[in-house]
């Protein structure tokens with residue numbers, strides 16, 4: 001019997017080590033893997049590295065070459081987006097495992113899954129790495145899905161920060177809808193304000209929320225704003241930027257989601273995918289910096305993904 005759910009992790013995720021004082025420590029993926037080990041979900045170790053051609057689906061050639069030239073050295077894109085000697089390998093591996101996951105989902109080899117992408121991706125713009133992100137993993141997955149025949153894609157970004165990179169990549173693309181719930185006033189500040197396209201046929205729908213929101217507010221937005229827009233877009237696959245930094249215990253975010261609430265959010269995504277696109281759902285790790293919260297919230301997500309919904 002085929003697996004319903006699987007979790008992908010790159011063989012190279014530990015190579016991205018930019019010091020214990022940086023919030024993006026390898027322990028974040030270790031925490032996720034502990035949750036996977038406690039679940040019934042199959043773990044797949046991916047050895048694939050995204051190629052320069054594949055990265056070119058999302059990023060400009062000069063940007064890609066500038067990052068690849070940093071392989072094996074220390075480099076600072078900005079004061080908080082740092083590359084250690086193994087970081088480019090890890091970034092290529094993260095993008096590669098995102099591609100592996102979305103290809104399996106679109107081809108129907110699994111129904112839904114998670115890629116433990118690290119470094120994360122949703123702040124990476126076409127021409128700029130930022131906010132701990134090097135290559136935009138979820139954007140790359142969306143382009144891969146399109147190349148495999150998925151016409152319309154929906155990306156739902158649940159990280160506490162606005163996914164400015166994903167918005168930048170798909171700004172002009174009517175077939176990729178980006179709905180982004182995030183805390184107002186956090187990094188990157190200048191993007192994510194309310195009032196972008198709401199026509200439901202592609203475009204970006206940033207939903208800035210005040211600090212202190214909990215699951216009641218998240219569900220209200222998902223049910224009253226996101227769900228009708230998703231229905232009008234009628235995606236062939238749903239991708240989720242999965243950040244755990246809206247957890248009440250996270251040191252960077254100011255939201256009040258509890259551990260079990262991440263299972264509720266994942267359950268909503270499963271329901272949307274079942275209703276609209278044969279269940280096809282792929283999630284990509286973004287932020288989340290309180291290790292215990294990451295582990296337990298990941299466990300809640302996996303529990304929701306494992307629930308068998310009624311597939312028509």
Ligand SMILES: [Zn+2]
Pocket residue numbers: 159160161243245286287288
């Ligand atoms: Zn974040």
